[in-house]
Amino acid sequence: IPSEFVEYYKELPSRYKIVAQIGEGAFSKVFKAEDTACNGYIAIKVIDKKGMKTSQIDSALKEVAIMRRLRHRNIVKLYGYQNSQKSRFCFLLLEYVAGGEIFNQIIKYTYFSENLARHVIRQVAHAVKYLHDNGVVHRDIKPENLLFVPVKMIHRSEKEQVLARRKSDDNKKIDEGLFIKGYGSAGIGVVKLADFGLSTVLASDDMRAKTPCGTVGYTSPEQHLNLGYTKKVDLWAIGCVLYTLVVGFPPFYSNSGNSKEISIIVARGEYKFLSPWFDEVSQECKNLISNLLTVDPEKRYSIDDLLRDPWVTKGYEDEVVSS
Ligand code: ADP
Ligand code: MG
Numbered sequence: 001i002p003s004e005f006v007e008y009y010k011e012l013p014s015r016y017k018i019v020a021q022i023g024e025g026a027f028s029k030v031f032k033a034e035d036t037a038c039n040g041y042i043a044i045k046v047i048d049k050k051g052m053k054t055s056q057i058d059s060a061l062k063e064v065a066i067m068r069r070l071r072h073r074n075i076v077k078l079y080g081y082q083n084s085q086k087s088r089f090c091f092l093l094l095e096y097v098a099g100g101e102i103f104n105q106i107i108k109y110t111y112f113s114e115n116l117a118r119h120v121i122r123q124v125a126h127a128v129k130y131l132h133d134n135g136v137v138h139r140d141i142k143p144e145n146l147l148f149v150p151v152k153m154i155h156r157s158e159k160e161q162v163l164a165r166r167k168s169d170d171n172k173k174i175d176e177g178l179f180i181k182g183y184g185s186a187g188i189g190v191v192k193l194a195d196f197g198l199s200t201v202l203a204s205d206d207m208r209a210k211t212p213c214g215t216v217g218y219t220s221p222e223q224h225l226n227l228g229y230t231k232k233v234d235l236w237a238i239g240c241v242l243y244t245l246v247v248g249f250p251p252f253y254s255n256s257g258n259s260k261e262i263s264i265i266v267a268r269g270e271y272k273f274l275s276p277w278f279d280e281v282s283q284e285c286k287n288l289i290s291n292l293l294t295v296d297p298e299k300r301y302s303i304d305d306l307l308r309d310p311w312v313t314k315g316y317e318d319e320v321v322s323s
Helices: 003-009 056-069 102-109 114-133 158-167 232-247 261-265 285-294 303-308
Strands: 015-023 028-035 040-048 078-082 091-097 146-148 188-193
Touching: 003 114, 015 040, 056 078, 056 091, 091 158, 102 146, 102 188, 102 232, 114 188, 114 261, 114 303, 158 303, 232 285
Parallel strands: none
Antiparallel strands: 015 028, 028 040, 040 091, 078 091, 146 188
């Protein structure tokens, strides 16, 4: 057993064998682990309670309380958790999502074709529809918290591959991998929303929260202005994600990395469809981004508006929509 894992093994059930570290946050580390009881992998998020204030521990437990109620194909599943007063660590046992972060795929490919961006956004929208219908606001939607199942793990017949290669209009921007509806390209299959560390419950549509949180650059104007905010903050964040997917950089940033500076431009909703990056992006896509990056939360798209949007439904018109 590697020495850095010894402390965990004192508390972790013996059926789990840590394989590697896959993520790290302020108070948590995420590991890939083998579940020897069923010969598969899980992800274990370890929260180190040593040095944490009671309020911080409580907010970590809120992540568990929210996640355990959720069951959706586009949301990382919580299989179980372990926490006791005496123990130093709290363990979240999670569905292991093998592809890792969409963030790294943007870096790898520079930017996504609109078809691939749609493949990702539709799945995020389905996850958020489920969350909002259940009174949950995620509050930290960003490419780092979007994980994916690699395509090669999904069964795909030879015939489908050949047909898709013929039909694919998507090779312009990404030549590696091919785009198949429902299967994606660039290795991106099912997309799953992760990290409920900042999520909260806002039962009704107009219910407001005030706790400042989120990641600078993806947070909404009303959060920057401290006005109190609603579920609509997740739609602003999806707008930032879509923008980032199609051009490879976020709508709001400052070259100096100064968060006050970003805060001011976000509060004003000052973003541009920069040329030449947006020259080949469709008008439908730009319209959608505008409807998501709308400063007034009342006028901003709701999750139902997003699911009905012409860019989002393009090519998926035959799909049955359940609400
Ligand atoms: P934090 O609150 O520290 O951001 P996250 O829950 O976002 O914690 O996890 C940090 C990182 O660990 C993620 O961005 C991702 O790279 C990786 N990760 C988290 N959960 C999983 C999972 N279930 N499967 C695969 N990787 C994961
Ligand atoms: Mg995270």
